[in-house]
Structures are given as structure tokens and as C-alpha cells.
Amino acid sequence: MDVTVQTFTVHKKYSLQISRGTTSETTNIWIKLKEDGIEGWGEASPFAINKEKEITTVQLVTELEAIIPQLKQFSPWQRQEIESFCDRVKLSSALKAAIDMALHDWLGKKVGLPLWQMWGLNRDRIVPISVTVGISSPLAAQQRVKAWQEVVDFQVLKVKLGNPAGIEADQAMLLAVKEIAVTAKLTVDANGGWSLTEAISMCRWLATLGVEYVEQPLPVGEEAQLSTLSQSSPLPIFVDESCFTSRDIPQLADSVAGVNLKIMKTGGLTEAMRAIHLAKACNLKVMFGCYSDSSLANTAMSHLAPLADYLDLDSHLNLIDDPFAGATMTEGRLLPNDLPGIGVEYCGSHS
Known part of the structure; x- marks a missing residue:
């Protein structure tokens, strides 16, 4: 070839x-x-x-x-x-x-055939995606939420915490976001930015605000503390950076509630499918995430989306110059189309 x-x-x-x-x-x-x-x-x-x-x-x-x-x-x-x-x-x-x-x-x-149809999946089962607000000042976070509201009919908002300035800065930012995103479901991703003590404190506080779950609260390498955190936290704990492929799932299964699978970490759709089925066999929830991926990679993952409990495939929505077009947003959901294969078309110049 x-x-x-x-x-x-x-x-x-x-x-x-x-x-x-x-x-x-x-x-x-x-x-x-x-x-x-x-x-x-x-x-x-x-x-x-x-x-x-x-x-x-x-x-x-x-x-x-x-x-x-x-x-x-x-x-x-x-x-x-x-x-x-x-x-x-x-x-x-x-x-x-x-x-x-x-x-x-x-x-x-x-x-x-489109991939979702080849796999016999049902697009009606695809849940809404979350859109992301990065670490910033409370005012900047509110402005970011408003900017999202202008372009996407989102139902779920992921808030990045783990501010180097400390958990007080995290709390101030989250409260500011909650003022603007009145009806949205909130999730939190600390990207390994907290210590165990901070994570326990934050999880208890976040639970009082109705946050759905907390993602990667502890740094990579501190997976042994996840069990202690999960026992102390009223919120479900998900891991991202601590889980790459299906091989990582068995040793995490008793310590967390779910895993964030990204196509760049798994190494493709083949391994993503393995990881999904193994996670479910271990009674774990499954989330899909992304890095700085265009519509090409996010559309590829959208074909597996009927198998996911949570979806965070929003990176392409924050691009000025995405050269591809594929899955479309409908009522907050990212839906793969009927075109054969991944269903992505080239639509712009690249550099």
C-alpha cells in the first residue's frame, strides 16, 4: 500500500x-x-x-x-x-x-459503510459531550463559559482544576463557573494537580456543589493512593493519565470508578475497543477524551461513542483552522455521519 x-x-x-x-x-x-x-x-x-x-x-x-x-x-x-x-x-x-x-x-x-454501522452500533445511544474550561481567573472562566454558550448547545461542562496557585484558586474558579453555567452538569479534571490530602478535601467540597465526578485527581505514579481516595470521596474517581491501554485496567479496577480512553493513548480504535470491553467487564464506567485533536481523530472516536458513558470530544470545536469536517453536533451530541469509513472530508488549507 x-x-x-x-x-x-x-x-x-x-x-x-x-x-x-x-x-x-x-x-x-x-x-x-x-x-x-x-x-x-x-x-x-x-x-x-x-x-x-x-x-x-x-x-x-x-x-x-x-x-x-x-x-x-x-x-x-x-x-x-x-x-x-x-x-x-x-x-x-x-x-x-x-x-x-x-x-x-x-x-x-x-x-x-460507516464504522458505527460495521460494528452494529446505535447512534441513538450516544450521550452529550462535555466542553472544557481551562484553568484561569474566575472572571476569565466565566467569559470562557459564555463563549462556549455562543457556539455550542452544551449540557455538560468539564472544569480543569489543579491550579498551581492552590485549591483556594480552584474553588474560586469553580464557584464563578457555576454562577454562569446554571443548568449544565459539571465535571472536574485536576490532571494530577492535587496531593492526596487536597484531593480528599476537594472531592468532599465538590460533592456539595453537585459535581458528577472527578478525573485524575492524583499525579501519575501515585496510583497506590487511589483506593484510599475512592474510599474517602463521595464522588466517583476517574483516571486518565494513569490509564493508557487495556493492560492498565485490571490493576485500577478496584481503585476507581472509571477510565478516560483517548485514541492517542490507546494506539487506535482496535485497542480502544478492547479497553472498552475490559473496563465494562471490570464494572468500570468509560469516558472518551482527546488532546489537541482535529475533527479527524474525534470523528473516529465518535463511531465508538455508543459504547461510552461520558464523552469529552470537544478539542476540534476550539480550533480556528480545523482542516477536516466529520461528525456533527446535534443537541449537544457529537454524531458520526453516514459516509463510509470514518466519514471525514478535507475542507481547508493546512500548514
């Missing part, structure tokens, strides 16, 4: 600050796999769960270019062999995601 790789840079309408830093733009990778006149598309976006584990776009491109000659020897039908090859060469999960995405897109186009 032919393999084509190019990069594209996307810029956020509003910079997103989390406990680890701020993002205003990213350069992502667009991979195209072609055989029999059919082209499958996939996306890789760089991400980091901490400063020690950051992989840049340049590193991803270098890594990908090194394996393209071997990748070309496969057919898109050989998904199992391709997955084994990617594991053998220890390919970064974001690149594995892009390749697996493209293979699924190719297959759907080959048989003329």
Missing part, C-alpha cells in the same frame, strides 16, 4: 491551561494509506502526561519515516500483522493510533 505523511498545524480559539501547562497550537500528523484506489486517513497528535514523557511532532515524524518502507509492504487487510509490527518496533501510541485509524477508514470505504 502507498503511505503518505504530512503535517498540519491547528490553532486554538482559546488557549487551554491545565495543571501541567498551556497549549495554544499544535502540529499534528495526517497519514494516508492507499490501495485499490481507496485512501484511508488517520491522525497523530503529540501529547505528554508529564514533562519527562513528552514526545514532539518532530520526533513522531522521524519515528514514522523510519518505518514507512516496512509499512508499505503490508496490505490494509493485514491489520493484525500491522499491529504486531507496530508493537515490535515500539511505535509511539499516537502513531499507532493514526495507522489503525487509517486502516479502519480504508476498510469502511472499501465495503461502503
Whole structure:
């Protein structure tokens, strides 16, 4: 199969600050796999769960270019062999995601069906997505909520906490958000920004305000404390950075209520499906999240959305220059379309 790789840079309408830093733009990778006149598309976006584990776009491109000659020897039908090859060469999960995405897109186009239909899923079961408010001052947070209200009929709002200034700053920001987002359900994501003591205190306080759940309250590496936190917290605890693939789920199952699965972490739709079923077998709730992904990656995940309990696939809605169009927003829900494969079209210039 032919393999084509190019990069594209996307810029956020509003910079997103989390406990680890701020993002205003990213350069992502667009991979195209072609055989029999059919082209499958996939996306890789760089991400980091901490400063020690950051992989840049340049590193991803270098890594990908090194394996393209071997990748070309496969057919898109050989998904199992391709997955084994990617594991053998220890390919970064974001690149594995892009390749697996493209293979699924190719297959759907080959048989003329959207992925959700190939998998026999029901779009009516897709829950509303949440939209995200990053760490900021109380006034800036209120302005961000108002900006979201102008473009999306959202029902769920995710608030990023873990402010380096401390939990008092977190509390002030959340109260300000709640003043504006009167009817929205609220969830909280601390991105590992709290200590165990802070997390217990915040979870108890957040429960009095009707927050639905708390995501990744503790830093990566402190998973042993999750059980203590869950026993002390009146709110369900979800993990994100602490869970990449299905292999991480069994040791987390007794300590948390749910896991946040992202296509860039799992390494593709194939592994995302495995992780979903294993999580459910362990009686865990499943959430889908995203990094600085365009409509390409978020639409890919939207095809699995009937299997998710919570959805946080909003990154493309905060882009000025998303080069793709795919899943559409309807009454707060991100719905995949009827086009074959992932169902994404190219609609703008890239850089």
C-alpha cells in the first residue's frame, strides 16, 4: 500500500491551561494509506502526561519515516500483522493510533459503510459531550463559559482544576463557573494537580456543589493512593493519565470508578475497543477524551461513542483552522455521519 505523511498545524480559539501547562497550537500528523484506489486517513497528535514523557511532532515524524518502507509492504487487510509490527518496533501510541485509524477508514470505504454501522452500533445511544474550561481567573472562566454558550448547545461542562496557585484558586474558579453555567452538569479534571490530602478535601467540597465526578485527581505514579481516595470521596474517581491501554485496567479496577480512553493513548480504535470491553467487564464506567485533536481523530472516536458513558470530544470545536469536517453536533451530541469509513472530508488549507 502507498503511505503518505504530512503535517498540519491547528490553532486554538482559546488557549487551554491545565495543571501541567498551556497549549495554544499544535502540529499534528495526517497519514494516508492507499490501495485499490481507496485512501484511508488517520491522525497523530503529540501529547505528554508529564514533562519527562513528552514526545514532539518532530520526533513522531522521524519515528514514522523510519518505518514507512516496512509499512508499505503490508496490505490494509493485514491489520493484525500491522499491529504486531507496530508493537515490535515500539511505535509511539499516537502513531499507532493514526495507522489503525487509517486502516479502519480504508476498510469502511472499501465495503461502503460507516464504522458505527460495521460494528452494529446505535447512534441513538450516544450521550452529550462535555466542553472544557481551562484553568484561569474566575472572571476569565466565566467569559470562557459564555463563549462556549455562543457556539455550542452544551449540557455538560468539564472544569480543569489543579491550579498551581492552590485549591483556594480552584474553588474560586469553580464557584464563578457555576454562577454562569446554571443548568449544565459539571465535571472536574485536576490532571494530577492535587496531593492526596487536597484531593480528599476537594472531592468532599465538590460533592456539595453537585459535581458528577472527578478525573485524575492524583499525579501519575501515585496510583497506590487511589483506593484510599475512592474510599474517602463521595464522588466517583476517574483516571486518565494513569490509564493508557487495556493492560492498565485490571490493576485500577478496584481503585476507581472509571477510565478516560483517548485514541492517542490507546494506539487506535482496535485497542480502544478492547479497553472498552475490559473496563465494562471490570464494572468500570468509560469516558472518551482527546488532546489537541482535529475533527479527524474525534470523528473516529465518535463511531465508538455508543459504547461510552461520558464523552469529552470537544478539542476540534476550539480550533480556528480545523482542516477536516466529520461528525456533527446535534443537541449537544457529537454524531458520526453516514459516509463510509470514518466519514471525514478535507475542507481547508493546512500548514
